[in-house]
Amino acid sequence: MKKTNAPLIIYLVLNTIIIGFVLGSLFNTSSTFVAFLFGLGVYAVSLVIALSPFGEWILRMQSGCSVIKRKDQSDYIEPIFKEVLEKARKFDSSIPADVSLYMNDSQEVNAFATGRKTVCITEGILNAPKEQIKATLSHEMGHLAHKDTDLILLVSVGNFIVTFIFIAxxxxxxxxxxxxxxxxxxxxxxxxxxxxxxxxxxxxxxxxGALMWVWTKIGIMLVMKSSRDNEFEADKFAFNLGYGNALCELLDSFTGSSTTKGLFANLINSHPDKNERIAALMNLGATYSKSYGAK
Incomplete structure (x- = not known):
């Protein structure tokens, strides 16, 4: 119920009403009130499923994230991930101890968190400096701590389940x-x-079905708007863990171009301007400073 989530709350209310009347009319429910209750029940079930481990699994499948298969990659990144997770849990004990790490095959340097126990990195982040990897992971832990990631499940997975039930x-x-x-x-x-x-x-x-797909995309756009507003809080979380300068350095390395497509692109490109984020980190106390001019 944070102020930054207001657009999404409005969407979820409208979504419930629309789904109620659509499903009610399609299944020949005579009473408008009964139709609404029917749609509300179906949608409530979909949201419960969305917020479950199964819902997180669906989103991982949609975004191309899977268990890290190569031993050399796992041996390198898992200790880093566990170190950041431990540090994050000491700062905020609401973060589950069994958060799991997954990987997408994108060669860009990025990551995203979703649900309550999922962090997905890109393969490209393995080539980043270790401190920048830690900064990225701590930022994602901030999203888990603030429950920002539940919104993605509510819209993308909740609507996916309703649409699947309807079509089937x-x-x-x-x-x-x-x-x-x-x-x-x-x-x-x-x-x-x-x-x-x-x-x-x-x-x-x-x-x-196509209209429901478009409506889901609108919901995801609203999630991204809320996500942009929540990025600064996640950056602050990373700063509090001691990764402010590394995060500034990572943000400054972004060129602004992206070749990633699909849902994963929506998730990792949901951020405000990098200079605004760096400025906010500097205001918090980050001492990072970039050297300009020809050498």
């Missing part, structure tokens, strides 16, 4: 209707109207 049930119903139409034709009855109605309903379902 409707497609099954349309398939059965289509098969009954074919059976009517083969039995010498007039099944053409039934086939036409099934095709029309199928097209409507596809359009509605």
């Amino acid at each position: 049930i409707r497609m099954f119903a349309r398939l059965m209707s289509f098969l009954f139409g074919l059976m009517a034709i083969f039995l010498g009855r007039d099944g053409i109207p039934a086939l036409g109605a099934s095709l029309y309903a199928f097209i409507c379902d596809v359009i509605l």
Whole structure:
């Protein structure tokens, strides 16, 4: 209920109303109130699942993050990760002790946290200086401590589950209707109207599914807006752990260009201007200073 999350709270309320009426009308619920309660129930179930370990697994799959397979990579990064996790938990005990590390194959230097127990790094971050890796991980621990990461699960995974349920049930119903139409034709009855109605309903379902996908994207954009506002707090968390200068150095190395696509790109590109973040860290007490001019 933080002020920075206000746009997303509004989205979630609208989402509940829309899902309630859409699902109610599609499943021929006569009462508007019953339709709303039905949609609310379905959405509530999806949110519970989204905030579970299964929800985190879905998001990891969507963003291409998996268990680190190479032993040399694991041997290098795991001790660094455990060191930062221990330090973060001493500062804020609300961070779970069993946070797990995963990796995406992007060659850019970045990372993101999600849910309650997931931190995902890019493969490219392995080539960064060790202190910068620690700074990045401590920043992500800040997101876990502040519960910012739950928002991503609520929207992207919650809506994914609702959309999946909707499509699965409707497609099954349309398939059965289509098969009954074919059976009517083969039995010498007039099944053409039934086939036409099934095709029309199928097209409507596809359009509605696409609209739900677009609506989910809007929700993720709102998450990103809230995330940008929360980045400064996560930076402050990293500063408090002693990684302020390393984080400034890492931020200053960003060029602003990105080749990463998809959900993972949305997650890692949800940050405010790097100079604003560096300035905020300097105001906190970071002593980092870049040398300018030709040497």
